[in-house]
Amino acid sequence: MTEIDQASKIREIIEAYPADQRFALAAMQDMQHAFNYIPEEGLSALATYLGCAEAQLYSMATFYKALSLTPKGEHIVKICNGTACHLRGAMNLATELKRNLGIDPGQTTEDGEFSVELVNCLGSCALAPVMVVDGTYHNKLRVEQIPGIIDSYASAAKEVTAND
Ligand code: FES
Numbered sequence: 001m002t003e004i005d006q007a008s009k010i011r012e013i014i015e016a017y018p019a020d021q022r023f024a025l026a027a028m029q030d031m032q033h034a035f036n037y038i039p040e041e042g043l044s045a046l047a048t049y050l051g052c053a054e055a056q057l058y059s060m061a062t063f064y065k066a067l068s069l070t071p072k073g074e075h076i077v078k079i080c081n082g083t084a085c086h087l088r089g090a091m092n093l094a095t096e097l098k099r100n101l102g103i104d105p106g107q108t109t110e111d112g113e114f115s116v117e118l119v120n121c122l123g124s125c126a127l128a129p130v131m132v133v134d135g136t137y138h139n140k141l142r143v144e145q146i147p148g149i150i151d152s153y154a155s156a157a158k159e160v161t162a163n164d
Helices: 003-015 021-035 040-050 054-063 083-087 090-101 143-163
Strands: 075-080 114-119 131-133 136-138
Touching: 003 021, 003 040, 021 040, 021 054, 040 054, 075 090, 083 090, 090 114, 090 143, 114 143, 131 143
Parallel strands: 075 114
Antiparallel strands: 075 131, 131 136
16 A cells, blocks of 8 residues: 555545544544554544544553554464463464464564464463464464464465465
8 A cells, every 4th residue: 555545545534533532443443454553644643633632542542452553464363371271382372373474472474464462361261272363263273283274374365466
């Protein structure tokens, strides 16, 4: 997306809402959805539109886990590190992901394809350890399954590109 496209998308998102601070979160969620993060330009344009301090929006963006101020990968890999998953080897999954993708939790691959996050209980403790990729649960996961799962998402991205 070019800078001009991004600026016009930001404007479109913001102007879809009344200039009322009650809609700040909704507009930020839309930006997150459109760009996979909230660009700095988006935050400042929204602050101007709503007539509020940018710092106020910044606080909201850092408070809500679903929002990010840094670009995230095309695919979001969440490793549950809640108690049950931790006890059943969640950190071994993180180590295998690092071996496979070259990144630690909290980081994004250089090609922008994957982000890895360590999260709290995902509500499937009986099926621990759990990893979620783009909303799909991979339960009772074994370390040796990770390369195949990651490959399947990487290949899907390549196929879409090849068919463009
Ligand atoms: S601790 Fe991982 S799903 Fe509950």
